Amino acid sequence: MADTLAFPLPLRAPAPPARPVSQSVHHRQSPAHSPPPRIFSPTSLLSSSHPVTSSSSRKPRLGRPLDPTLRGGGGGGGQPWHLPPSLSLPARRALLALLDDPDHSSSPRDLLSGLPASELAAVVSALGSRGQPGAAVAALHATRELHGEGVLHHPRLLPTAIRVLALAGRLAEASALLDAAPGPDVSAYTALVSAFSRAGRFRDAVAVFSRMVDSGVQPALVTYNVVLHVYSKMAVPWKEVMELVASMKENGVAPDRYTYNTLISCCRRRALYKEAAQVFDEMKASGFEADKVTFNSLLDVYGKARKHDEAIEVIQEMEHAGCAPSVVTYNSLISSYVKDGLLEQAVTLKQEMEVKGIKPDVVTYTTLISGLDRAGKIDAAIVAYDEMVRNGCKPNLCTYNALIKMHGVRGKFPEMMAVFDELRSAGFMPDIVTWNTLLAVFGQNGLDSEVSGVFKEMKKAGYIPERDTYVSLISSYSRCGLFDLAMQIYKRMIEVGIYPDVSTYNAVLSALARGGRWEQAEKLFAEMEERDSEAEKAFLELRRKRCSLDINMTWEDAMRRGLMR
Numbered sequence: 001m002a003d004t005l006a007f008p009l010p011l012r013a014p015a016p017p018a019r020p021v022s023q024s025v026h027h028r029q030s031p032a033h034s035p036p037p038r039i040f041s042p043t044s045l046l047s048s049s050h051p052v053t054s055s056s057s058r059k060p061r062l063g064r065p066l067d068p069t070l071r072g073g074g075g076g077g078g079q080p081w082h083l084p085p086s087l088s089l090p091a092r093r094a095l096l097a098l099l100d101d102p103d104h105s106s107s108p109r110d111l112l113s114g115l116p117a118s119e120l121a122a123v124v125s126a127l128g129s130r131g132q133p134g135a136a137v138a139a140l141h142a143t144r145e146l147h148g149e150g151v152l153h154h155p156r157l158l159p160t161a162i163r164v165l166a167l168a169g170r171l172a173e174a175s176a177l178l179d180a181a182p183g184p185d186v187s188a189y190t191a192l193v194s195a196f197s198r199a200g201r202f203r204d205a206v207a208v209f210s211r212m213v214d215s216g217v218q219p220a221l222v223t224y225n226v227v228l229h230v231y232s233k234m235a236v237p238w239k240e241v242m243e244l245v246a247s248m249k250e251n252g253v254a255p256d257r258y259t260y261n262t263l264i265s266c267c268r269r270r271a272l273y274k275e276a277a278q279v280f281d282e283m284k285a286s287g288f289e290a291d292k293v294t295f296n297s298l299l300d301v302y303g304k305a306r307k308h309d310e311a312i313e314v315i316q317e318m319e320h321a322g323c324a325p326s327v328v329t330y331n332s333l334i335s336s337y338v339k340d341g342l343l344e345q346a347v348t349l350k351q352e353m354e355v356k357g358i359k360p361d362v363v364t365y366t367t368l369i370s371g372l373d374r375a376g377k378i379d380a381a382i383v384a385y386d387e388m389v390r391n392g393c394k395p396n397l398c399t400y401n402a403l404i405k406m407h408g409v410r411g412k413f414p415e416m417m418a419v420f421d422e423l424r425s426a427g428f429m430p431d432i433v434t435w436n437t438l439l440a441v442f443g444q445n446g447l448d449s450e451v452s453g454v455f456k457e458m459k460k461a462g463y464i465p466e467r468d469t470y471v472s473l474i475s476s477y478s479r480c481g482l483f484d485l486a487m488q489i490y491k492r493m494i495e496v497g498i499y500p501d502v503s504t505y506n507a508v509l510s511a512l513a514r515g516g517r518w519e520q521a522e523k524l525f526a527e528m529e530e531r532d533s534e535a536e537k538a539f540l541e542l543r544r545k546r547c548s549l550d551i552n553m554t555w556e557d558a559m560r561r562g563l564m565r
Contacts, residue, residue: 087123088115088119091123095126112143120139120157124139124143125163136164136167140152140165153184155185159188162177162178162191162195163194165195171199178192178208186217186218189209189211189219190219190226192208193205193226196208202233219248221254225258227244228245228259228262232266236266257288257291257294260279260288268301273302291323292323292326295317296329299315302336304336308336308340315333325356327353327359327360327361330350330353331367334350338367338368341374347368350368359391360391362394362398363398369402369403373405397433400422401431404416404437405441407419408438409441411445432466435454435469439469440475443472443473448482467500470490470498473486474490474504475511477511478515483511490504512524
């Protein structure tokens with residue numbers, strides 16, 4: 001079977017290094033500021049207590065609010081686009097010429113010569129908003145050549161340059177540009193915070209916001225909204241979210257509807273349904289009408305908290321407010337039922353949405369397929385998949401991953417590999433979830449050569465192993481009796497800087513228990529004890545005493561069985 005996995009995976013060649021816009025980065029000058037207002041400084045968020053979730057394994061979010069920095073500025077979304085009305089005739093001519101010349105056969109320097117910094121900023125911004133970051137960066141180069149490095153620090157041009165560089169994937173240059181600017185203003189800081197947020201670099205976004213606060217620059221509403229969006233992604237504790245909102249209000253910045261929607265989203269990860277309801281009530285009391293994003297975000301929270309009755313009430317209130325439920329609305333509720341194993345209710349909801357003329361989408365079907373799989377209803381899951389394809393709904397990568405897992409955990413390797421081949425034939429590339437699933441499936445069945453083959457192909461495809469990958473490898477090799485190799489994988493994980501969590505410890509301890517390596521287990525206990533939470537410490541002590549009885553027991557299992565308190 002290892003041979004069936006040895007397929008070539010073409011990799012896109014990396015682009016040649018681009019010439020930096022700012023050739024020389026100057027030391028920041030210390031601007032003279034008035035005494036800074038009282039602003040919450042979130043420096044504590046830069047510690048390792050709030051890990052950033054890998055985007056590669058992230059599931060689709062339902063009811064997600066849009067990034068506020070993208071409002072009204074995009075060249076997509078079917079919105080009509082017009083020339084900025086404030087542009088002079090020479091600036092309009094230059095912009096149209098650059099838009100009509102994607103290959104840059106005309107010299108941007110000649111076209112932009114003579115334009116003031118304010119109009120240069122408008123031209124560059126328009127190019128970026130039209131989805132032409134390459135042309136926008138070329139215009140930035142020409143601007144620097146015409147006016148020198150200092151022009152990029154102009155208050156009108158600096159935030160535009162940061163946004164354009166970020167859109168072109170040149171975040172390092174955007175950050176260096178802000179570093180070199182003397183006394184950047186709120187627009188420049190917000191542009192970089194937003195850029196890091198869109199790139200999923202949430203710690204960097206918080207770091208820039210913290211620096212902004214420390215320098216005495218007052219955040220604007222959009223700044224706070226972006227940071228709250230980042231907080232929701234980082235699953236920041238609710239107390240810290242509320243501290244930021246309190247400082248926002250104390251500094252005279254009133255929340256808007258986007259703020260409230262984002263706050264509700266902040267409640268989802270920790271299932272804070274009471275807090276979400278309070279935010280919803282405050283939002284209405286402040287005069288803001290709930291929209292689809294509001295209701296869908298609230299449904300997400302209730303679904304996560306398994307409050308199905310409250311979720312139904314939200315849908316009723318939504319309909320009463322004249323806001324018709326969408327497929328996203330129903331998907332959120334179906335997902336919550338599936339997670340609780342309430343498959344009949346989930347199927348009933350699907351039928352209800354169809355009666356209302358709402359067509360199930362790929363998320364609907366994939367959610368049901370995964371739920372039916374977990375319930376052991378494989379035939380029903382296959383029927384759901386067939387219906388999905390028959391109705392013209394194309395599977396996505398999540399669908400294929402669900403099918404791979406469904407067949408794999410039952411040892412149906414030909415069917416699993418057929419789905420894997422279909423995934424690639426449909427134009428998808430396996431993601432980290434695909435690879436981790438294959439590793440786990442083959443490892444659970446003691447197929448060490450297949451495990452090694454999958455890991456080899458994964459690295460060939462350019463994927464960097466993450467914690468889940470290492471845990472799968474440790475478990476897989478230990479089940480195959482390759483204990484030395486399992487421990488080598490664990491050591492490699494530590495060497496590359498990935499911090500072990502309780503799932504890692506469980507995998508390593510199970511491997512050592514299987515191999516009867518009690519001395520190594522004792523050394524590992526001593527290594528862990530200073531770093532673990534009280535619950536994990538209790539579990540470690542339990543494993544010290546009982547690991548020979550049940551090597552597969554997790555601390556959550558032990559908690560449920562009443563073996564620890």
